[in-house]
Amino acid sequence: MRASTIKAWYLAHKWTSLVCTLFMLLLCVTGLPLIFAHEIDHLLGRSIEPPELANAQGPADLDAMLADAQARRPQDVLQYVVRDPEEPEFWFVRLGEKITDAEPSAFYFYDSRTGEMLHEYPLGEGVMNVVLRLHVDMFAGLPGTLFLGFMGLLLAVAIVSGAVIYAPYMKKLRFGAIRRGRQRLKWLDLHNLTGIVTLVWLFAVGLTGVINTLAIPIFGQWQTTHLQEMAAPHMGGEPGPTGSAARAVAAAYEAAPGMELSFMAFPGTSFSTDRHFMAFMQGDTPLSRKLLLPLLIDGNTGKILERRELPWYVSALLLSQPLHFGDYGGMPLKVLWALLDLLAIAVLWSGVVLWLKRRNVSFESWVQTVQGEAPAEAPERRAA
Amino acid sequence: MKAQTPMQVWKVPLVLGALSLVGLFVALVADGPGDVASWVALGAPTGAGFFFALRGRDTE
Numbered sequence: 303m304r305a306s307t308i309k310a311w312y313l314a315h316k317w318t319s320l321v322c323t324l325f326m327l328l329l330c331v332t333g334l335p336l337i338f339a340h341e342i343d344h345l346l347g348r349s350i351e352p353p354e355l356a357n358a359q360g361p362a363d364l365d366a367m368l369a370d371a372q373a374r375r376p377q378d379v380l381q382y383v384v385r386d387p388e389e390p391e392f393w394f395v396r397l398g399e400k401i402t403d404a405e406p407s408a409f410y411f412y413d414s415r416t417g418e419m420l421h422e423y424p425l426g427e428g429v430m431n432v433v434l435r436l437h438v439d440m441f442a443g444l445p446g447t448l449f450l451g452f453m454g455l456l457l458a459v460a461i462v463s464g465a466v467i468y469a470p471y472m473k474k475l476r477f478g479a480i481r482r483g484r485q486r487l488k489w490l491d492l493h494n495l496t497g498i499v500t501l502v503w504l505f506a507v508g509l510t511g512v513i514n515t516l517a518i519p520i521f522g523q524w525q526t527t528h529l530q531e532m533a534a535p536h537m538g539g540e541p542g543p544t545g546s547a548a549r550a551v552a553a554a555y556e557a558a559p560g561m562e563l564s565f566m567a568f569p570g571t572s573f574s575t576d577r578h579f580m581a582f583m584q585g586d587t588p589l590s591r592k593l594l595l596p597l598l599i600d601g602n603t604g605k606i607l608e609r610r611e612l613p614w615y616v617s618a619l620l621l622s623q624p625l626h627f628g629d630y631g632g633m634p635l636k637v638l639w640a641l642l643d644l645l646a647i648a649v650l651w652s653g654v655v656l657w658l659k660r661r662n663v664s665f666e667s668w669v670q671t672v673q674g675e676a677p678a679e680a681p682e683r684r685a686a
Numbered sequence: 687m688k689a690q691t692p693m694q695v696w697k698v699p700l701v702l703g704a705l706s707l708v709g710l711f712v713a714l715v716a717d718g719p720g721d722v723a724s725w726v727a728l729g730a731p732t733g734a735g736f737f738f739a740l741r742g743r744d745t746e
Contacts, residue, residue: 469695474687477698478738492739498699499735502706503728588717624714631713631721638709638728645735 308470309665315463322456323650330647332437337628337639350421352391362417364548371395371410378407384565401570444518451515457508464497471672486659493652496645503642510622520619525572532598532608533575541577544569545601553604554581554597561585564594592620702731
């Protein structure tokens with residue numbers, strides 16, 4: 303590679319990194335506890351384990367649980383019922399102050415076997431909530447999220463350009479070599495090592511993070527196209543009573559054998575129509591478990607009105623979530639996610655140190671220093 | 687040390703990168719053995735990173 307080409311890539315790496323590094327540090331540091339959010343919630347008592355029952359019971363009537371939830375917050379409305387195939391002992395019930403609210407007002411755990419209300423998840427409070435908000439939008443709503451997505455794109459450019467200049471820098475060094483004797487070279491070698499081993503992982507987690515920042519626009523696109531088209535043939539007349547959620551759930555299970563309910567939206571949310579339920583079913587293989595099949599259901603008759611696969615861009619979003627969270631391969635995968643995250647923090651931190659230490663050295667003398675050629679020691683000695 | 691060709695420089699990173707890719711995707715498409723394979727595959731770049739970063743020896 304010609305020196306001028308290397309310099310161009312070096313500058314691309316330097317400037318994209320400089321802009322995004324502090325935000326990436328924020329994301330890596332807040333992301334670390336979020337890898338274990340589920341475990342931390344249980345540890346802090348924010349979530350609970352289902353109680354052991356002496357003898358098999360149930361299933362309990364879902365409509366009765368929903369009536370109970372409604373009675374607890376008469377001023378609010380039922381928005382979603384949610385299932386977790388790994389915890390089939392629960393029905394989760396979400397309410398909102400208004401039916402279209404993106405933020406829930408309450409999230410209840412019901413025992414699916416006895417119908418008993420077991421737990422209310424504490425919303426919008428605690429350290430983990432602060433950590434999550436910093437990670438998702440820095441308390442700045444959708445603009446904050448989209449901004450972080452843009453920083454993620456800069457990270458992608460920084461990763462690619464960093465990979466391009468890896469080879470010229472490593473020309474005379476074995477893989478993993480760290481020249482500990484010299485301060486700046488030590489940081490450079492650490493940066494190169496941690497950067498190159500986390501390259502693919504950080505690229506994957508970064509890009510899937512960018513896709514996640516687009517969740518609201520992506521679902522918005524689905525709502526104005528696919529959802530509208532599913533609803534259109536069934537919107538005649540005035541909306542009447544919407545019928546039974548339990549009947550709708552039963553119909554959904556019957557219509558999608560071998561699948562599990564992921565969640566069902568009540569009529570009036572942005573994931574349903576003003577008169578129908580929409581059940582989102584998930585498959586039972588490792589891959590199809592991450593994808594959803596929407597079923598439009600009449601709660602009065604229990605009839606499935608429409609079933610229509612999600613468009614590719616929603617599926618891409620759904621598949622990018624596990625690849626960002628690292629929650630799809632048990633606890634060992636989460637631990638690896640955390641360790642790789644620590645290495646990524648080392649990449650970012652060593653990058654900051656390098657920038658602080660070598661601001662006043664020209665690119666040419668720096669490259670010579672790095673590659674161990676003669677004239678290079680002078681500027682470093684001066685700086686030291 | 688003599689100057690290496692780009693291929694020599696990239697040999698280990700390419701292997702670790704390929705293992706990372708395998709590790710990221712195999713757990714997504716298969717449970718059980720797929721999970722174990724992903725731990726091993728992603729463990730390689732992670733282990734290499736910590737091993738070389740933390741070993742005390744100066745490798746001039």
